[in-house]
Amino acid sequence: MTKSLLSKLTAAREATVWGRKTKRTKPIIGSKEFFIENDPTKGIASKHNFGEYVEALNEEELAELDKFFKYLTEKKRLDFGRGIRFDQQGRPYYWVSVQTGRITRGFKLLDFDGLDRLIEVNGQYEFDLALEHIFDQLEELPQG
Numbered sequence: 354m355t356k357s358l359l360s361k362l363t364a365a366r367e368a369t370v371w372g373r374k375t376k377r378t379k380p381i382i383g384s385k386e387f388f389i390e391n392d393p394t395k396g397i398a399s400k401h402n403f404g405e406y407v408e409a410l411n412e413e414e415l416a417e418l419d420k421f422f423k424y425l426t427e428k429k430r431l432d433f434g435r436g437i438r439f440d441q442q443g444r445p446y447y448w449v450s451v452q453t454g455r456i457t458r459g460f461k462l463l464d465f466d467g468l469d470r471l472i473e474v475n476g477q478y479e480f481d482l483a484l485e486h487i488f489d490q491l492e493e494l495p496q497g
Contacts, residue, residue, distance in 0.1 A: 378479075379477065379478055379479045380395065380477075380478050380479070381478065381479045381480070381481055382395050382397065382474075382478045382479075382480050382481070382482070383480075383481040383482065383486075384481070384482055384483060384486035384487045384489070384490050385490055387482060387487055387490065388400050388403070388490055388491075389467075391490065395478070397467040397470050397471050397474075398465060398466055398467030398468075399466070399467070400490070400491055402465070402466040402467070403465060403466070403467065403487075403491065404491050406463075406465040406466070407488075407491075410463065414461075414463055415484075417460045417461060417462055417463075418462065418463075418484060419484040420460060421449060421460075421462050422480070422482040422483060422484055422487070423483075424451050425471075425475065425480040425482055426480050426481055426482050426483070428479070428480075429451045429452070429453070430451070430452060431449055431450070431451050431475065432449070432450040432451070433447045433448075433449055433472060434447065434448045434449070434450060435448075437464060440461070444463055444464075445463070445464040446461050446462060446463045446464055447461075447462045447464065447468070448460075448461060448462075449461075449462050
């Protein structure tokens with residue numbers, strides 16, 4: 354039996370449990386793929402724009418961004434409500450609701466260049482995003 358045939362049989366066996374197909378694994382967007390410079394196909398934001406966005410956030414807003422990435426990674430169902438709103442300073446934001454257990458929590462997420470793409474691909478990709486790792490990527494110099 355050839356190695357490729359054996360791997361096909363193994364894959365078929367793993368994909369079927371009691372006659373039902375299991376969910377296929379979705380491609381992953383991690384902290385590295387988050388940036389267009391690192392992955393032009395899956396990338397969400399540019400390092401320059403995201404860096405400027407993060408620099409303008411206060412401590413509470415940064416905590417909300419961290420929470421957002423955590424919920425994406427945990428595959429929580431996020432509801433972006435009525436779309437974009439504007440705060441008292443005129444900054445665009447989304448009111449994001451997430452259900453954790455029986456409780457629905459909401460938080461303000463300031464809009465950034467690429468957030469609309471992230472919302473659009475939510476469900477098509479799995480996420481492995483941690484703010485500290487995204488910061489590490491921001492600090493790396495572009496290759497080339």
